[in-house]
Amino acid sequence: MSTEDIHDFEAVKEAILKKTEINPETYRQRFRKDSVPKELFTQLTGLDERWMRPTGKTKEEIGHTIVLEQLLSMINPELKSWIMDRSPASPQQAVEMAEALKAQPWRQLNC
Structure with missing residues (x-):
């Protein structure tokens, strides 16, 4: 600092x-x-x-936080870590990240 x-x-x-x-x-x-x-x-x-x-958060934003947590708790730990490192702003963005990763076979994790 x-x-x-x-x-x-x-x-x-x-x-x-x-x-x-x-x-x-x-x-x-x-x-x-x-x-x-x-x-x-x-x-x-x-x-x-x-x-x-x-x-200052809406009910929808709080809901997104809970849905994102549940989504991340149910997926492969390696994929979870990969997604969390990229700080998704919403559960939809987390799903898009996972889908994009799966579409790239050379970068796939052990999912």
């Missing part, structure tokens, strides 16, 4: 989250982790807000 950036809260926050590898996927995994009911409820409420980031 440059010395100018250290005065920008959002830039510092982003750098820290990137360095510690904390992202929506981290919160999604924590969201899915087992715990005792009352503690689980408290954790899920906080993790939901961090994973889904519902503020």
